[in-house]
Amino acid sequence: MSEIIKTKALVVRATRWQESSKIVTFFTETEGLVKLIVRGALRNKSPLAGKLETLSEVCVVFYRKDTRSLQLLKELDMTEPHHKLRTDYGRYPFALAILELISAVLEDGHKDAVFFNFVMEMISAVEKSARPAGVLIFFMLKLTSYLGFKAEFTQCHGGKHPACLKEHNIFSLNEGKRVCTECYRQGGLMERFDRDELIYLQNLQKSHYRRIHSSEYHHREWKPIIGKLLRYINLQMETHIALRSLEMIL
Ligand SMILES: [Zn+2]
Numbered sequence: 001m002s003e004i005i006k007t008k009a010l011v012v013r014a015t016r017w018q019e020s021s022k023i024v025t026f027f028t029e030t031e032g033l034v035k036l037i038v039r040g041a042l043r044n045k046s047p048l049a050g051k052l053e054t055l056s057e058v059c060v061v062f063y064r065k066d067t068r069s070l071q072l073l074k075e076l077d078m079t080e081p082h083h084k085l086r087t088d089y090g091r092y093p094f095a096l097a098i099l100e101l102i103s104a105v106l107e108d109g110h111k112d113a114v115f116f117n118f119v120m121e122m123i124s125a126v127e128k129s130a131r132p133a134g135v136l137i138f139f140m141l142k143l144t145s146y147l148g149f150k151a152e153f154t155q156c157h158g159g160k161h162p163a164c165l166k167e168h169n170i171f172s173l174n175e176g177k178r179v180c181t182e183c184y185r186q187g188g189l190m191e192r193f194d195r196d197e198l199i200y201l202q203n204l205q206k207s208h209y210r211r212i213h214s215s216e217y218h219h220r221e222w223k224p225i226i227g228k229l230l231r232y233i234n235l236q237m238e239t240h241i242a243l244r245s246l247e248m249i250l
Pocket of ligand 1: 156157158159160161163164165179180181182183184
């Protein structure tokens with residue numbers, strides 16, 4: 001017996017499968033990450049042509065059988081192709097990086113409609129914002145909270161408060177906390193953050209996701225910040241996410 005599921009979804013990636021078909025990974029509103037076989041997707045005159053591009057927002061109907069790891073697509077309707085975003089190389093890599101993070105950290109079967117809608121909001125913020133790198137950094141901060149290891153940048157956790165330094169703080173990747181160089185004791189994996197970076201990250205953490213596309217907070221050196229947050233996520237999740245999509249602009 002298979003069940004018919006209808007849900008909003010985002011195309012994560014598509015790979016060729018057999019003669020004329022594709023296997024497409026969708027991030028769905030009701031089922032989390034799902035891999036669907038799309039029969040005939042590569043045939044000439046396929047009604048699906050152009051609808052399976054990464055980042056397309058679609059509505060999918062599929063047959064689900066719990067005994068299979070690959071499910072079968074029944075119908076697909078495009079709701080938002082994101083043409084502009086996909087051809088804007090100053091923005092596209094940041095949207096891809098969001099997808100790369102989701103597909104690496106979410107487990108199969110993890111369902112959360114609220115998180116799905118948050119991700120859709122982030123993709124649209126990358127499309128609209130004058131600072132798409134900032135949207136990705138905001139997303140990474142929120143992702144660490146969502147996954148249960150929120151990074152703490154507000155104050156030094158070293159305990160020697162009267163002596164605490166405001167400059168040159170160290171962030172413990174193991175603990176997810178900031179320690180000033182006065183309180184710092186050797187041990188564990190660390191990253192250095194300067195004062196501007198810490199202020200920027202604190203401001204982003206306090207921002208509302210629906211307003212992040214018009215946020216005035218800005219840090220010119222976004223690459224090292226993304227690198228440090230990525231090492232934090234990789235250590236906490238025991239993953240090796242490389243964010244290859246960003247290599248296009250690095
Ligand atoms: Zn301190």
